[in-house]
Every structure is written in C-alpha cells, then in structure tokens.
Amino acid sequence: MPTIYETDSLDEAIDIVQDENKRFPFILHKFDIGSCQEKWTSEYLATKIGAKPVRIHVSQDAMMDFVRKNFTYENLPFNKLIHRCEQIINEEYFLAPNERYYFRALGDNQRTDVANIEKHFPSIANDIKYPPLFSTEQFFSSVFRVGSADTQLWTHYDIMDNVLIQVHGTKRLIMFKPSDIDYLYIDGDKSLVNDIENPDFETYPLLRQATYYTGIIKPGDCLYIPALWFHNVKSLDTYAISVNVFWYHLKADFYEPKDLYGNKDLVPFSRTIGQLAKSLNELDKQLPPVYVDFYAKRLRSYLDNYIKEYERKL
Ligand SMILES: O=C(O)CCC(=O)C(=O)O
Numbered sequence: 028m029p030t031i032y033e034t035d036s037l038d039e040a041i042d043i044v045q046d047e048n049k050r051f052p053f054i055l056h057k058f059d060i061g062s063c064q065e066k067w068t069s070e071y072l073a074t075k076i077g078a079k080p081v082r083i084h085v086s087q088d089a090m091m092d093f094v095r096k097n098f099t100y101e102n103l104p105f106n107k108l109i110h111r112c113e114q115i116i117n118e119e120y121f122l123a124p125n126e127r128y129y130f131r132a133l134g135d136n137q138r139t140d141v142a143n144i145e146k147h148f149p150s151i152a153n154d155i156k157y158p159p160l161f162s163t164e165q166f167f168s169s170v171f172r173v174g175s176a177d178t179q180l181w182t183h184y185d186i187m188d189n190v191l192i193q194v195h196g197t198k199r200l201i202m203f204k205p206s207d208i209d210y211l212y213i214d215g216d217k218s219l220v221n222d223i224e225n226p227d228f229e230t231y232p233l234l235r236q237a238t239y240y241t242g243i244i245k246p247g248d249c250l251y252i253p254a255l256w257f258h259n260v261k262s263l264d265t266y267a268i269s270v271n272v273f274w275y276h277l278k279a280d281f282y283e284p285k286d287l288y289g290n291k292d293l294v295p296f297s298r299t300i301g302q303l304a305k306s307l308n309e310l311d312k313q314l315p316p317v318y319v320d321f322y323a324k325r326l327r328s329y330l331d332n333y334i335k336e337y338e339r340k341l
Pocket residue numbers: 172180185189191198258260261269271
C-alpha cells in the first residue's frame with residue numbers, strides 16, 4: 028500500500044500543484060498555519076463563535092454512510108456542538124448518548140451561500156493562514172469542519188482542487204487516483220463501499236484492483252487533494268477541527284456557479300451527458316427496442332475504445 032507523499036518544502040509543494048504533469052496528493056508539514064493551532068481550543072471557539080446556529084450530521088455509527096443515510100440532520104448552537112464533539116458520551120443527545128457529530132459549514136443561507144470562513148465565522152477567520160499554493164483569483168470557498176473522535180466520512184471526490192488544513196486532532200486518510208473510478212463502485216460522487224478499510228470483497232470484487240494511498244494528518248499539516256482524487260477521512264484519537272479550502276484549477280466558467288459543495292460535475296461534462304441523453308432518447312423514439320439495445324451496445328464499445336486510447340495518453 029503506497030503512502031501519500033510528504034514534504035516539508037513549500038517550494039516543492041507549489042511545484043507539484045502548478046506543474047500539470049505532477050498534481051499528486053501530498054501532506055505539507057511545517058507550514059505556519061497561524062495562531063489557530065494554539066488558540067482553537069473548544070473554550071476559545073465556543074466563546075468566539077457563541078450560540079450561532081449550525082446544521083450538523085448526527086449518527087450512532089462511526090462510519091457515516093451517505094448512500095444508506097445512517098445519520099440525521101440536526102441543529103445546535105455552535106458552542107453546544109463543540110462541547111458535544113469533545114465528549115464521547117453526552118448527557119444531552121438526539122439519538123443516543125454515544126452519538127457522533129459532524130459539522131461541515133455551509134453559508135448562512137444554506138441553499139445559496141458558498142461556505143466562506145471570513146464571511147460566516149469572521150471572529151476566528153484571521154487565526155488561520157493558507158499555504159500559498161494558488162493565486163487569490165483561484166479561491167472558491169473555505170469550509171470550517173468540526174467532528175467527534177473516531178468518525179468517518181464516506182469516500183467521495185470533489186471537483187475542485189482542495190487544501191485540507193488540520194488544526195486539532197489527527198485524521199487518517201485513504202485516497203485513490205481518479206483512474207481507479209472503475210474499481211470503486213461510484214454512485215454520483217460517492218462510493219457505495221462504506222467500510223473502505225475492511226471492504227466486503229465478495230460484494231465489491233473490483234476493489235482489489237484499486238491502489239490505496241494512505242496517510243495521517245496532525246495539527247499544522249496541510250493535505251493537498253487534487254480535483255477528482257477520491258478521499259476517505261476519519262478522525263482518530265480526539266475530536267477534530269479542520270478547514271478546507273477549495274480552489275479553481277481550470278477556467279472558472281467550467282464550474283457550476285452555484286456549486287455549494289464543490290462537487291457538481293464540470294459544465295463541459297454536464298453538457299456532454301445532456302446531449303447524449305437527448306440523442307439516445309431520439310434513437311429510442313425512432314427504432315424498435317432490439318435496435319436500441321444493439322446500438323447502445325455499439326455505443327458502449329465505442330466508449331471502451333475511446334477510454335483505451337485515453338489511458339495510453341495518461
Ligand atoms: O476532513 C474531512 O472530514 C473531510 C474532508 C473533505 O472531504 C474535503 O476536504 O473535501
């Protein structure tokens with residue numbers, strides 16, 4: 028099992044991000060992420076952010092599963108949430124005393140605002156510094172994340188380049204390269220395989236062919252997650268506080284402007300699949316089923332050949 032590349036050199040980190048032929052994930056150590064590393068205790072955050080209402084995921088399961096939805100959405104004042112995350116057992120709870128919490132900040136208007144720590148958490152925003160891997164015009168969103176110990180988020184990909192800054196607690200990472208997509212049982216942007224560390228190979232045999240890249244991030248570490256790289260993140264020993272920053276890699280108009288999570292497919296792809304659906308619909312209207320089935324299979328073999336050509340280029 029390969030490990031995620033690690034470096035102490037900001038210059039090398041910049042080179043990996045900006046060189047189109049590199050762009051692999053890495054953990055950057057020893058970059059000064061600002062005063063948050065000392066300041067962001069639960070007390071400090073509770074005082075600074077106060078009772079601002081936040082929407083959270085609550086689950087009795089350590090492995091949160093978006094496909095089978097083993098969690099509920101609840102609301103809590105932030106100062107309560109942070110103390111609940113800190114504890115393993117809580118006297119006040121929604122589902123059970125040992126429930127886990129996961130908070131992923133959205134905007135104040137959850138349907139329209141892109142997460143931005145400067146706008147939505149201004150009292151703490153100046154405590155954190157981002158490694159200068161991108162230009163300021165490439166900035167898309169900054170997401171404040173708080174979660175209980177030993178809580179795992181489903182395997183997924185995002186469409187933006189991403190820097191995940193670890194402020195408190197330790198996280199275990201498993202990553203897969205984009206070309207492993209055929210082995211990961213993807214539904215939308217998420218994998219159906221929930222227990223990625225101990226997968227059921229009977230149900231998911233192709234997963235044996237995927238390459239697991241593993242790593243750990245500790246306070247002060249920054250993980251670069253290139254767009255399309257699958258990631259599974261689990262908090263270990265204590266509750267975890269992170270901030271991740273999404274950045275444009277390609278032309279801004281390739282991205283959906285209202286992409287609140289940084290995971291909506293690129294505009295050129297949505298357009299292509301829309302046109303294809305329309306053409307197939309036409310085919311369906313004109314021809315009897317036996318022909319449609321036949322030509323859909325011809326189309327599949329056309330795509331298979333297309334993919335083979337592309338794999339040679341990668
Ligand atoms: O740190 C986590 O819990 C998940 C991070 C993540 O998915 C992201 O930064 O895109």
